[in-house]
Amino acid sequence: xxxxxxxxxxxxxxxxxxxxxxxxxxxxxxxxxxxxxxxxxxxxxxxxxxxxxxxxxxxxxxxxxxxxxxxxxxxxxxxxxxxxxxxxxxxxxxxxxxxxxxxxxxxxxxxxxxxxxxxxxxxxxxxxxxxxxxxxxxxxxxxxxxxxxxxxxxxxxxxxxxxxxxxxxxxxxxxxxxxxxxxxxxxxxxxxxxxxxxxxxxxxxxxxxxxxxxxxxxxxxxxxxxxxxxxxxxxxxxxxxxxxxxxxxxxxxxxxxxxxxxxxxxxxxxxxxxxxxxxxxxxxxxxxxxxxxxxxxxxxxxxxxxxxxxxxxxxxxxxxxxxxxxxxxxxxxxxxxxxxxxxxxxxxxxxxxxxxxxxxxxxxxxxxxxxxxxxxxxxxxxxxxxxxxxxxxxxxxxxxxxxxxxxxxxxxxxxxxxxxxxxxxxxxxxxxxxxxxxxxxxxxxxxxxxxxxxxxxxxxxxxxxxxxxxxxxxxxxxxxxxxxxxxxxxxxxxxxxxxxxxxxxxxxxxxxxxxxxxxxxxxxxxxxxxxxxxxxxxxxxxxxxxxxxxxxxxxxxxxxxxxxxxxxxxxxxxxxxxxxxxxxxxxxxxxxxxxxxxxxxxxxxxxxxxxxxxxxxxxxxxxxxxxxxxxxxxxxxxxxxxxxxxxxxxxxxxxxxxxxxxxxxxxxxxxxxxxxxxxxxxxxxxxxxxxxxxxxxxxxxxxxxxxxxxxxxxxxxxxxxxxxxxxxxxxxx
Numbered sequence: 010x011x012x013x014x015x016x017x018x019x020x021x022x023x024x025x026x027x028x029x030x031x032x033x034x035x036x037x038x039x040x041x042x043x044x045x046x047x048x049x050x051x052x053x054x055x056x057x058x059x060x061x062x063x064x065x066x067x068x069x070x071x072x073x074x075x076x077x078x079x080x081x082x083x084x085x086x087x088x089x090x091x092x093x094x095x096x097x098x099x100x101x102x103x104x105x106x107x108x109x110x111x112x113x114x115x116x117x118x119x120x121x122x123x124x125x126x127x128x129x130x131x132x133x134x135x136x137x138x139x140x141x142x143x144x145x146x147x148x149x150x151x152x153x154x155x156x157x158x159x160x161x162x163x164x165x166x167x168x169x170x171x172x173x174x175x176x177x178x179x180x181x182x183x184x185x186x187x188x189x190x191x192x193x194x195x196x197x198x199x200x201x202x203x204x205x206x207x208x209x210x211x212x213x214x215x216x217x218x219x220x221x222x223x224x225x226x227x228x229x230x231x232x233x234x235x236x237x238x239x240x241x242x243x244x245x246x247x248x249x250x251x252x253x254x255x256x257x258x259x260x261x262x263x264x265x266x267x268x269x270x271x272x273x274x275x276x277x278x279x280x281x282x283x284x285x286x287x288x289x290x291x292x293x294x295x296x297x298x299x300x301x302x303x304x305x306x307x308x309x310x311x312x313x314x315x316x317x318x319x320x321x322x323x324x325x326x327x328x329x330x331x332x333x334x335x336x337x338x339x340x341x342x343x344x345x346x347x348x349x350x351x352x353x354x355x356x357x358x359x360x361x362x363x364x365x366x367x368x369x370x371x372x373x374x375x376x377x378x379x380x381x382x383x384x385x386x387x388x389x390x391x392x393x394x395x396x397x398x399x400x401x402x403x404x405x406x407x408x409x410x411x412x413x414x415x416x417x418x419x420x421x422x423x424x425x426x427x428x429x430x431x432x433x434x435x436x437x438x439x440x441x442x443x444x445x446x447x448x449x450x451x452x453x454x455x456x457x458x459x460x461x462x463x464x465x466x467x468x469x470x471x472x473x474x475x476x477x478x479x480x481x482x483x484x485x486x487x488x489x490x491x492x493x494x495x496x497x498x499x500x501x502x503x504x505x506x507x508x509x510x511x512x513x514x515x516x517x518x519x520x521x522x523x524x525x526x527x528x529x530x531x532x533x534x535x536x537x538x539x540x541x542x543x544x545x546x547x548x549x550x551x552x553x554x555x556x557x558x559x560x561x562x563x564x565x566x567x568x569x570x571x572x573x574x575x576x577x578x579x580x581x582x583x584x585x586x587x588x589x590x591x592x593x594x595x596x597x598x599x600x601x602x603x604x605x606x607x608x609x610x611x612x613x614x615x616x617x618x619x620x621x622x623x624x625x626x627x628x629x630x631x632x633x634x635x636x637x638x639x640x641x642x643x644x645x646x647x648x649x650x651x652x653x654x655x656x657x658x659x660x661x662x663x664x665x666x667x668x669x670x671x672x673x674x675x676x677x678x679x680x681x682x683x684x685x686x687x688x689x690x691x692x693x694x695x696x697x698x699x700x701x702x703x704x705x706x707x708x709x710x711x712x713x714x715x716x717x718x719x720x721x722x723x724x725x726x727x728x729x730x731x732x733x734x735x736x737x738x739x740x741x742x
Contacts, residue, residue, distance in 0.1 A: 011031060011056075011059050011060060011063050012055065012056040012059040012060070014052040014055065014056065015037070015038050015048070015052065016035060016036065016037040016038065016043070016048070016049045016052050017033060017034070017035055017036075017049070017052045017053060017056045018033075018034050018036070019031055019032065019033045019034075019056050019059060019060060020032055020034075021066075027067075029065055029066055029067040029068070030066070030067065030068045030069070030070060030212065030215060031060055031063065031066050031068070031069045031070070032069075032070050032072065033056060033060070033069060033070070033071045033072070034072055034073070034074050035049075035071075035072070035073045035074070035075075035078075035079060036073065036074035036075060037049060037075075041075070042075060042076075042077050042080045042126075043073055043075050043077060043078065043079045043080065043131070044079065044080055044081060044082065044083040044084075045079060045081065045082045045083065045130040045131065045134070046082070046083035046086060047083070047086060047101075049083075050104070050105060050108065053108055054104070054107075054108045057108055057111045057112055058111075060115065061111065061115065066117055067117050067118075067215070067219055068117050068118050068119065068120070068215035068218070068219065069112075069115060069117065069118075069119040069120070069138070070119075070120055070121075070122055070208070070211045070212070070215070071112075071119070071120070071121045071122070071134070071135075071138060072121070072122040072124065072207075072208070072211075073122075073124055073125065075125070076124075076125050077124075077125035077126040077127075078121075078123050078124055078125050078126060078127040078131055078135070078147065079126075079127060079128070079130065079131025079134060080126050080128050080129070080131060081128045081129025081130050081131055081132075081152075082129055082130040084156070084304060084307055084308065085308065087156075087295075087304045088301065088304060088305070088308075088738075090295075091295050091296065091300070091301055091304075092738060094296075095292045095296055098291070098292045098295055098296075099288060099292055102161055102162070102288040102291060102292070103288070105130075105161075105162045106162065106163060106284050106288070109133070109134065109137045109162060109163055110137075110280070110281075112134075112137040112138065113137045113138075113229065113232065113233070114229075117219075118139050118140070118214075118215055118218035118219060118223075118225040119137075119138035119139050119140070119225075120138055120139065120140040120141065120142060120211045120214050120215055121134070121135040121138045121140075121141045121142070121211075122142055122207045122208060122210075122211045123135055123141060123142065123143040123144065123147050123149060123198065123207075124144050124147060124204060124207055125144065125146070125147050125148075126147065126148055126149075126186075127147065127148070127149045127150075128148075128149070128150055128151070128152055128186065129151060129152060129153055129160070130162050132149050132150060132151050132160075132164065133151070133160060133162040133163050133164045133167070134162075135149070136163060136164065136167040136168060136171065136232075137163070137167070139218065139225040139228045139229055140199045140211075140214045140218070140223070140225070140228070141197070141198040141199055142198065142199060142200045142201075142202060142207060142210040142211050142214060143189045143192060143193070143198040143200070143201050143202075144189065144201075144202065144203070144204040144207055145189050145201055145202070145203055145204070146189070146204065147189050148186045148187060148188055148189070149186070149187055149189075149192050149197060149198070150180060150184070150185050150186040150187050151164045151168065151180055151181050151184065152184040152185075152186065153181075153184065153264070153268075154181065154182060154183075154184045154262075154264040154265045154268055155184040155303070156264075156300060156303045156304050156307060157262070157263075157264050157294060157297070157299040157300030157301075157302070157303040157304070157688070158264055158291060158294045158295050158300050159181065159264055159267055159268040159271060159287070159290060159291055159294060160181060160268070160287070161287060161288060161291035161295075163284060163287070164181065164287075165177075165181065165268060165271045165272050165275065165283075165287045165290075166275055166280060166283040166284050166287055167232050168180065168181065168197070169236055169272050169276070170231055170232050170233075170234070170236060171196060171197060171231075171232060172195040172196050172197050173195070173196075174236060174238060174243075174246040174247070174272060174276065175246050175250070176195045177272060178246070178247070178250045178254075178268075178269055178272060181265075181268045181269075181272070182250070182254045182258075182265035182266075182268055182269055183265075184265075189201040199214065200214070232280070233279060233280040234279060234280075235276065235277045235278060235279060236276040236277070238276060243273065243276060246273075247269055247270075247272070247273040247276075250269050251266055251269050251270070254266055254269060261299065261545050261686065261688045262299065262688060263294065263297075263299065264294055264299070264300070267290050267293075267294060268290075270290070271286055271287050271290045274286045275287060298688075298698060299688045301690075302687075302688055302689055302690030302694055302698075303687065303688060303690075305690045305691075305694055305736065306676075306677075306680065306687055306690055306691070308673070309672075309673035309674075309676055309677045309691070310501075310677060312671065312673040312674065312677075313501060313503060313673060313674055313677050314501075316504070316670070316674070317492055317495075317496055317501070317502055318496075320488060320489045320492035320493065320502075320504070321489065321492055321493040321496055323485070323486075323489040324486070324489035324490045324492065324493035325408070325435070325486070325489075325490055326408070326493070327351060327408040327409045327437075327490060327493060327494040327497065328351070328352075328408055329351075329352055329353075329354075329406055329407050329408050330346050330351050330352070330353040330354070330407065330408065330409050330410070330411065330494065331353060331354040331355075331356060331404060331407045331409075331410045331411070332346075332353060332354070332355050332356070332410070332411045332412075332413055333356050333357075333410060333411070333412045333413060333414060333424055333428060334356075334357060334362075334412065334413040334414035334415070334424075335355050335356075335357040335362040335363045335364075335365060335366030335367075335397070336357075336362050336365050336366055336369075336413075337365065337366075337369050338413050338441065338465070338467065338469065339355055339357070339362075339366045339413045340355070340365065340366035340367065340368065340369030340370045341369060341370075341373070341465070341467075341468060341469030341470055342411055342413055342441070342465060342469055343355045343366060343370050343395045344369065344370040344373045344374065344395070344469070344470060345469050345470055345498045345499070345500075346394070346395075346498055347370065347391050347392065347394035347395045348373075348374070348377075348391055348394075348470075349497055349498050349499050350394070350497070351394070351494070351497055351498070352394045352395075352396070353394060353395055353396070354396050354397075354398055354403060354404070354407065355367070355395055355396065355397050355398070356397075356398050356399070356400075356401070356404075357397075357399065358399065360399070363397045363398075363399070366397070367395070367397060370392065370395055371392065373470050374388045374391060374392060375388070401428070401431035404428065404431045404432050404436075405431075405432065405433060407432055407436055408435075408436060408437065408490070409436065409437040409438075409439060409490055409491065409494050410428055410432060410436060410437070410438050410439065411439050411440075411441055411463055412424055412425055412428070412438065412439065412440045412441060413441040413465075416442060416443065416444065416445065416561070416564065418445050418449065418450065421440060421442065421445065421450055422450060422452075422453055425438060425440065425450060425453075425454060425460070426453050426454060429454055429455060429456065434456065434459075435459070436459065437459050437460075437461070437486075437487050437490045437491060438454070438459060438460045438461075439460070439461055439462065439463035439477075439487075439491050440460070440461075440462050440463065441462075441463055441464060441465050442462055442464060443464055443510075443511075443514055443561075443565065444509065444510055444511075444514060444564070444565045444568040444569075445568070446480075446507055446508075446509065447460070447461060447462045447478045447479070447480035447483065447507045448480040448481040448482070448507050450480075451480050451481070451482055451483070457480065457482035457483070458482055458483065458484035458486075458487065459484065459486075459487050460480065460482075460483060460487060461477060461478055461479055461480060461483045461487045461488055461491055462476065462477065462478025462479075462480070462507070462511065463475060463476075463477060463478075463491050463494075463495065464476040464477075464478060464511060464513075465500075466513075466682055472681070472682070473500060473501045473681045474500070474501055474502075474503065474513070474678060474681035474682040475495040475498075475500040475501070475502045475503075476502075476503060476505055476511050476512060476513060476678070476682070477491045477492055477495065477502045477503070477504045477505070478504075478505055478506070478507055478511050479504060479505070479506050479507060480507045481507065488504055492504065501677070501681055503669070503674050503677065503678045503681075504670070504674075505663075505668050505669050505674075505678075506666075506667060506668050506669075508572065508663075508666065508668050509568050509569055509571065509572025509573065510565065510568060510569055510572070511668070512663055512668055512669050512675065512678050512682075513678055513679065513682040513683060514565055514569075515569065515573075515659060515663060515668070516656055516659045516660050516663060516679060516683075516692070517656070517683055518565065518566060518569045518577060518659075519576065519577065519655035519656055519658070519659045519718055520550065520652060520653075520655060520656040521550060521554065521562065521566070521593070522576075522577060522655055522718050523651045523652045523653075523654070523655045523656070523718070524537060524550040524551070524554075524592075524652060525591040525592055525593065526651065526715060526718075527643065527648065527651055527652075528592045528633055528636055528637065529589075529591075529592075529636060529637060529638055529639075530637070530638070530639050530641050530643075531637045531638075531639050531640040531641045532641070532643050532648065534550075534551040534592070534610055534633055535551070535625070535630075536648075537549055537550060537551065537648055537652070538550065538551050538552050540645045540648045540649065541648070541649070541652060543645075544649055544653075544686065545686025545688060545689055546684060546685075546686060547684040548684075550652065551609075551610035551611070552610070552611065552623060553683075554593060554596075554603060554609065554610060555603035555604050555609035555610055555611060555613075555623070556603060556604055557603065558602055558603045558604070558605050559593060559596045559597040559601060559602045559603050559609060560597060560602055562593050562597075563593060563594060563597045566591075566593065575717050576717045576718045577718070589636065589638070590636065591636070592610075592632075592633050592636045595632050595633070595635070595636055596609055596610065596629070596632065599632060601629060601632070604621050607621065608626065608628075608629070609629070610626075610629050610633070611623035611624060611625065611626055611629065612624050612625075612626035612629070650707055650711065651711065651715075653695070654704075654707060654708050654711055654719055655718045655719060656692060657692045657693075657695060657696050657704070658708060658718075658719070658720075658721060658722070658725075660675050660676075660679065660692040660693060661692075661693070661696070661721075661722060661724075661725050662722060663675060664693070664735075665722060665724050672691075672693040672694075672735040672736060675691065675692065675693055676690060676691020676692060676693050676694055677691065679691055679692055693735040693736070694735070694736060696735065697734045697735050697736055701725065701728050701729035701732075701733065701734065702729045702730075702732075704721075704729070705721045705725060705726055705729045708720065708721045709721065
C-alpha cells in the first residue's frame with residue numbers, strides 16, 4: 010500500500026498488469042457518492058506526494074469504487090468558504106492547482122477510468138491525466154456556471170486545449186452533462202467501453218504509452234501550452250459566443266460570459282498564467298450575490314429532495330392512478346403520469362371532455378417526437394398508459410385518484426364523495442385545488458385520513474412544483490403516497506399545511522395586492538411589468554395575471570379576502586361602494602380574462618408557432634386609468650419595494666404559521682411555483698440579503714401609508730432586533 014486515507018487509497022498492481030502501476034481509488038467512507046471536500050482534497054495532496062516519492066512506477070490509474078466517479082466539490086462547504094473572503098478563496102485555488110499540476114507533471118503516463126458521473130471538480134481532476142477512458146453509461150461535464158461561478162480548478166484552462174475552444178465554450182457556458190459518445194466525439198475522452206472493461210482499457214492505454222505507441226508527453230505539452238488559435242480564429246470563437254451566450258443567460262447571470270472571457274484571456278498563455286486568470290475570475294464571481302444565492306438554491310433543493318425521499322420511502326407504491334376531469338388540466342396530468350411510466354385512467358362524464366384531454370396528451374407527446382426525445386413507436390406505447398373512461402368500472406384497482414374538476418367546492422365535494430364509494434379502503438384521494446380548503450373538502454368523506462391536496466401548476470408538463478396539502482384529518486400514509494407519486498411523475502413535491510391559498514397562492518396574492526394599490530395611485534401597469542421583469546421575474550404582474558386568468562384571480566382573491574380579511578380584502582375583487590374596484594375586477598367585469606380569450610391587460614395575437622404574444626391594447630389602458638384615484642410618479646426602487654415587501658412578508662407569515670416546514674422549502678416553492686428570480690435565492694434569502702433590520706424599517710415606512718399588508722410580524726421584529734437571519738451564516742444551509 011502506497012497511501013491509505015479515509016477517502017483515498019493508492020496501491021500497486023492492477024489485474025492483468027504488473028506491480029509497477031499505481032492505482033489511486035476514491036471511495037469516501039460513509040457516503041453514497043464521492044465529493045472533493047476540503048478533507049478529500051487534503052488527502053489527494055498527500056496521496057500524490059506518496060506517489061511522487063514511490064520508486065519504480067510506470068503509470069497511474071485514477072478510479073472510483075462508487076457508482077459515480079466524483080460528483081464535484083462539496084457544495085455544502087461553499088457558503089462558509091465564500092464568507093471567508095477573497096484571499097482565503099485564492100489560497101484554496103492555489104493549493105488545488107498545486108495538487109492537480111503535480112498529477113499532470115508525474116514522470117510517467119497517467120489515465121483516469123471514469124465509471125460514472127464526473128462533474129465539476131471531478132471532471133477537472135480527470136483533465137489532469139494524460140488519457141481518459143469512460144464507461145458507456147457515464148457522464149462528464151462542468152456545471153459550475155449553473156451555480157453562478159466558473160470552473161476554478163483548471164477546467165477553463167485544460168478543456169479548451171483538449172477539445173478546442175468552441176466545444177469547451179459550449180460545455181462550460183452551458184454547464185451541460187455530456188454522455189460518453191459525445192465526449193469521445195470531441196476528444197474529451199480517448200475510449201468508451203462497457204463498465205466491466207474499464208480497468209483493462211486503462212491498462213492497455215498505459216502499456217501503449219509506455220511502449221511509445223501513444224505520445225503522452227505531447228499530450229501534456231498541448232495541455233500546458235497556449236491555445237493554437239490565430240487572432241481571427243480567436244475572434245470568431247469567442248466574440249460570437251459571448252454575444253450569443255449573453256443573450257441566452259440574460260443580464261442577471263454573469264458566469265457563462267465570464268467563463269468565455271477567461272478562456273479567451275488565457276488562450277495565449279501557458280498553464281500557470283492561464284490558471285491565475287481563471288482563479289481571479291472565480292474569486293470575483295464567488296464573492297458576488299448571484300453565486301451565493303444560486304449555491305443556496307442548490308442546498309435548498311437538496312433539503313426538499315431529502316424530505317421528499319423520506320416520505321417516498323414510507324409510501325405504498327402507486328402502480329395505477331386515475332384523474333377525474335379530463336380537459337386541459339386533466340390531460341396534462343394524464344400525460345405527465347403516462348410519460349413517466351405510471352398508467353392512468355382519465356375519467357369524465359362527457360365524450361368531448363375526454364377527447365379534449367386526449368388531444369392535450371397527444372399534443373404534448375407529439376412535441377417530444379418533434380424534438381427527437383421520443384420515437385413515434387415510443388409515443389404510441391406511452392399513450393397506451395392513458396385509458397379514457399366514462400365510468401368507474403376499473404376504479405377498484407386504482408391506488409391514487411387525482412380529482413381535477415372545476416374549482417367549485419360543491420362540485421368537488423360531489424365528485425369526491427362519489428368516487429370514494431367506487432375505490433378500495435386504501436385508495437388515496439387527492440384534490441388538484443389551488444385555493445379550496447382541504448379540511449373543508451374532507452368534511453363529507455368517510456375516510457378523510459386518505460385525502461389530501463395535490464396542487465399542480467399550469468402548464469403541468471412544464472411547472473416542476475406540486476404542493477401536497479395536509480388537511481386537519483389527513484394521515485401520513487396519504488401524504489407519503491402523494492409525495493411518492495409526484496416524484497414518480499418527475500415533479501418536486503413540497504408538503505404544506507392547509508390554509509386559504511396554501512403556500513404559493515397565499516404568498517402570490519399580496520404581490521398582486523401591491524400591484525393593485527400601485528395602479529390605484531396612478532402607476533402605469535406596463536411600466537410596473539418592465540421594472541419587475543428587469544428585477545428578474547419571468548413576467549411582470551399584469552402579464553402574469555393575464556396568464557393566470559382574471560376569473561381565476563378574482564375567485565382566488567375572494568378566497569384570500571375571506572381567509573385574511575385584515576390584509577387581503579378587496580385585493581383582486583370589488584372593494585365596496587366607497588373604495589371602488591381593483592383593476593383586476595374591472596378587467597373581469599369587462600370580459601377581459603387574459604390569454605384564455607385573447608384580451609386582458611394586454612391583447613394577444615398568435616405567433617407563427619401558435620403561441621400567444623402580448624401587444625399593447627388602448628382599451629385596457631383606458632380601463633386601468635379609470636381605476637386610478639390619483640396620479641403619481643414612482644421610481645423603480647419604489648415599485649420594487651411596493652411589490653416585493655408584501656410577498657416577502659406573507660412568506661414569513663407562512664413560515665411562522667407552520668404552513669411550510671422550513672425556509673428552504675418556502676423559497677424553493679416560490680422559485681418552482683411562480684418563477685421567483687432564482688439568482689435572488691427566494692423571498693427569505695432576499696430578506697437576509699437586505700438585512701432583517703433594513704427590511705423591517707422599509708416595511709414599517711410603507712405600512713404607515715398602505716396598511717396591514719405591509720406590516721411586519723412581531724416575531725420578525727424580534728429576529729431583526731437580535732441580528733438573526735433565516736439562513737445562519739456559513740451553515741451550508
